Amino acid sequence: MNYKKYAIADIHLHLDGSLSSKVIIEVAKEEGIKLPTYCLHKLNKYLRVPKNCQSLNEYLERFSLPNLVLQSKNGLRKCSLDLLERLSKQGLKYCEVRMAPQLSTAQGLTQKEVVETLVTTFAEQKFIRANLILCCMRGKDTHEANMETVELAKEFYGKGVVAVDLAGAEALFPNELFQKEFELAKKYQLPYTIHSGEASGAKSVESAIKMGALRIGHGIHSVEDKNVVKLLEKHVICLEICPKSNLDTKAIKSYSDLPFKQLKEAGVKFTINTDNMTVSNTELWKEYRTLSKLGFKENELQEFALNTIDAAFISDAEKIVLKKFII
Template sequence: MDKKEIKKLPKIELHCHLDGSVSYSTLKNEVSDSELLSREMLQAPMPCRNLKEYLQCFDVVLPFLQTESALEKAAFDVIRQAAEENVIYTEVRFSPGLHCERGLSYSQVCRAVLKGLEKGEERFGVKSRAILCMMRGKNLEYNNKILDTAQEFLGYGVAGADLAGNEAAYPPQIYQEFFKRAESLHIPFTIHAGECGSAENVKTAVEMGAKRIGHGVAIAENEEIKEICKKYKICLEMCPISNLQTGAVKHISQYPFWRLYQEGLCVTLHTDNRTVSGTSLTKEWTVLTEQFSHIDRNVILSANLAAAEAAFLPEREKKFLAEEIKKSKDMLEKESVQVL
């Protein structure tokens, strides 16, 4: 498949960070008045020395996302980017507390982002929800306020919670009490785990109740944890280019998506950070199809159907997304028959 064909396919994105995905043009022309801001400052090197170096790019972006106007524009921009490559549904994640440096409350931050997402849906037709990120290394008050805000807006644009940040320094079990609380509040959650070489972190995250895992590449060689993920139908939110940058995988030929797909795990594909990784969902799929010849249109559509099923949405809305993908599959199959 070529890039143009992949771009046309309906796609679902479940793992997209707002602050890592707002485009350079929006930051430069609509949000920032800094003459010093450059595209290079926003994009992480390939490869980075480690995840910590990758995350340093966010220190450049965050100072520009401290007003309601900037947050609204950033969210709108991410939906614009999604629409350009036929993403029909996206979950955009962010951590409200990182945007309160100039006096905004967590609720004000959340409202501004949701407003931008809503305007994006009205303009481009891309459905979206938000996921609020608790942060590794932040204190008890910070992460409890994330859950308070998620509860406040749950069903009103917010779909779930997450735990993000430096996994190597802060394994998931440290945050067990927060996820017990999330469960008691009926807040669905995903957890970044298995991004930094520890398959055990994925096992811990699943034991803590996560139905989805951000990245999860570390389980590729661990038969026990792969079986656990299969048994509980855990969705892996895989992000190849980001994982190459951070060194989670050394070369695209080693990327475990196709292998895990063949083994029957629920694997889905995402960008992680469109700007920081210089990527798009089309590019992620293109990189994989160029390396793994068996990844074809049917595999891409199948993975997107899995993403629809794993979305933090009511069943009727998941069904609608699945029907949109199946319609496209049927139409493309008819076109293939006509060509033959």
């Protein structure tokens, strides 16, 4: 089966978790950033999730190193160009890359400078059609920075930014703590997706739906509550499922735990994505290959790819263009 044909759009992809060792070393050398090693092969060990990773929290520790090279305009530009070029070479035609501007301000950049740099870089490159999703971060002291992120999403909405997200340790900092951020996003009529039902259960997905999320990051635990599944179906809220990432964070024990069958039967739409290509050592076509190995037929892979395009934060005209690649 030509599963690669359907791996054309990724709408849940983090910039920091998807950097190549090559570009990290390149930027680190240019900017005098200290890395534990400058050997491509050895650096992968620091970037990829360990085999015995126990939780989402441990998984998230893999992001501190790539974030070192995302603290300058040069680093942001080079790293994002490198990612978009690789995605294009893998056969993707569209991607929504997400990142948290507040994580790139450690060396003096403002959030606005971070977003401006990325928006400009995305607009100038010719590798792939790409948009940005700006992530708010879960945490104790992130509210002020999050509010600034939502303001920036408003300022750059339609100029390369297409939505807002909430990322970070879901089990430690539940959605309800970030109501204000999403009330503001709603006031500005910004679309948003919220990571939910990954490290936490169906209640987390329910709260994200109530907060007005148009899509749910992961959402695999929604099947634990029939009412939540009904809500997803009723409001046509699409799940952004990332199989390899779920396996790595121990959100599932094996691929067979992924609730594809229950979701399909309930009429809930879901999409297939990578989440973090480097941390999880994956690419979109490998995720589609996983599904084909799980027994999904070609028409079903096509359906998941069409779901992805339908759920993308782009215009109907752009969706029609993308669908032509897989119909």
